Amino acid sequence: MTHSLGGRAAQKLHTRQSLLDAVLRLTADHSLGSLSLREVSRQAGIVPAGFYRHFPDLESLGVALVEQSLGGLRTALRAVRAGLTSSEEIARRSVDALLREVRAHREQFRFIARERYGGLGRVRRAIGDQLRLISEELAVDLLTGERAAAPVLSRWSDEDVKMLTDLIVNHMISTAAAIVDVPPGRSAAERRVVATATRQLQLVIIGARHWLDPA
Amino acid sequence: MTHSLGGRAAQKLHTRQSLLDAVLRLTADHSLGSLSLREVSRQAGIVPAGFYRHFPDLESLGVALVEQSLGGLRTALRAVRAGLTSSEEIARRSVDALLREVRAHREQFRFIARERYGGLGRVRRAIGDQLRLISEELAVDLLTGERAAAPVLSRWSDEDVKMLTDLIVNHMISTAAAIVDVPPGRSAAERRVVATATRQLQLVIIGARHWLDPA
DNA sequence: TCACTCAGTAAACACCTGTTCGCTGGAGGA
DNA sequence: TCCTCCAGCGAACAGGTGTTTACTGAGTGA
Structure with a gap:
């Protein structure tokens, strides 16, 4: 292969990325577990044996893909919450951010939704770990934010916050999965999904506000 | 093959069921899409060509499995709601029923969770259809029950009920998927999952009770 | 009893799979 | 300049794949 640009290490990274992209393209139709190493290599433009220069097997590639995808979402969510204190505001802006991320990285979220429960063992565990991180970071931000502004969550047990x-x-x-499931172009259907999801989140927030009310 | 019992039609049904069971056993480790027709036939105790006497391909078998699994859940949920009018009671008893079903048919729910977003096209659609049915039936029961007893939901728009x-x-x-993900035997972990899911549902119910409160 | 139906068989087909091997040729440090 | 490194190559391997074909023989209605 002729490489027009970059050093050797940069070129290796580039090929690695085209392997990741190949899997994203191919998992539009099938799950990771039903792809073949040869198929992925072919799609990435290298020979099967070359695959092993980057990953020992497809499952490891999947784990790398999880970290790239959910790592990005995690960063985006943290960024959007920076400086906000009201939990309503945090929730609303988080949905916006999610929607933006899903639209910008549709394939990545399809991959995550697919493999969340259906994937190979290590991939499933990697997704669970990332989601737990996201959940914990949200908990921290909600607590510190609320403690400073309004004391709604301050009396909650840690367990209930989690x-x-x-x-x-x-x-x-689930919302991301539902959005990705909408065939592209059907923007009316997509808006309905987003509207429903938003109202569901509002309902959850209302429930949280009255969580400690006397029965 | 020697068949000790039953007419020809009954024997065919029996073999068909062992194909379904074979897939349930094999999808403990892999998703349906990564199984081979030969693997399934072998596990069911017939020769590959015999498979075609029952299904045209694995995807059709998957659809049949969805109907068997979620059809059972749907029936169980409807039965448990019969005669109940309080929405709290309906919710509590539904969780009990779900838990009972998941424990009794662990493999089926693992299959559903796996294929819900990750599966082949027609299987995914079949699951979506069944879940929509379950949701609509629940809506009907909540509305008629509440209208008769307490008018909490009576002022809601149809869209909001959905x-x-x-x-x-x-x-x-999601709860079923989480329960199935707990390694068997770890009953403490399972109880924690169930406890969290129950409290989450309570929070949703509280949110619903205050949905129409003035902001 | 006899003819027929059809669930399950056995063999063959062309094809795709994961993995190992030794090789090549350009990048990069001395 | 020369030497080393290593990403990607091409070929070979044993074995698994879906599907078709012609068959067998037990269950069944007339």
Whole structure:
């Protein structure tokens, strides 16, 4: 192969990325577990044996892809929450950010939704780990924000806060999966999905506000 | 093959069922899309060519499996709601029923969770259809029950009721997936998952009770 | 009893799979 | 300049794949 640009290390990274992209393209139709190493290599433009210069097997490639995808979402969510204190504001802006991310990286979210429960062992675990991180970071931001501004969550037990953020994060991922499932171009259907998801989140927030009300 | 019992039609049904069971056993490790027709036939105890006497391909077998699994859940949920009118009671008893079903048919729910977003096209659509049915039936029961007893939901728009039942059904399936993900034997971990899921559902119900409160 | 139906068989087909091997040729440090 | 490194190559391997074909023989209605 002729490489027009960059040093050797840069070129290796470039090929590695085209392997990741190849999997994203191919998992539009099938799950990672049903792809073949040869198929992926072919799509990435290298010979099967070359695959092993980058990953020992497809499962490892999947784990790398999880970290790239959910790492990006995690960063975006943290950025959008920076400086905000109201939990309503945090929730609303997080949905916006999610929507933006899903639209910008549709294939990555399809991959995550696909492999969340359906994938190979290590891939599934990698996704679970990333989602737990997202949930915990959200919990921290909600608590510090609320403690400073309004004391809604300040009396909650840690366990209940985790319960809430898990609910929210799970809802986010389900929403992302639902959006990705909408055939592209059907923007009316997509808007309906987003509208429903937003109202569901509002309902959850209302529930949280009255969580400690006397029964 | 020697068949000790039953007529020819009954024997055919029996073999068909062992094909379904074979897939349930094999999808503990892989997704349906990465199974081979030969693997499934071998596990079911027939020769590959015999497979075509029952299904044209693995995807059709998957659809049949979805109908068997979620059809059973749907029936169980409807039965448990019969005669109940309080929405809290309906919710609590539905969670009990779900838990009972998941424990009794662990493999089926693992299959559903796996294929919900990750599966082949027709299988994914079949799951979506069944879940929509479950959600709509729940909506009907909530409305008629509440209208008769307490008028909490009576002022809701149809759209909002659907929004709520979708949220609940999605939460049920996520819960089932989480339970199935717990390694068997770790009953403490399982109880924690169930406890969290129950509290999340309570929070949703509280949110619903205050949905129409003035802001 | 006899003819027929059809679930399951056995063999063959062309093709795709993961992995190992030794090789090549350009990049990069001395 | 020369030497080393190593990303990507091409070929070979044993074995698994979906599907078709012609068959067998037990269950069944007339």
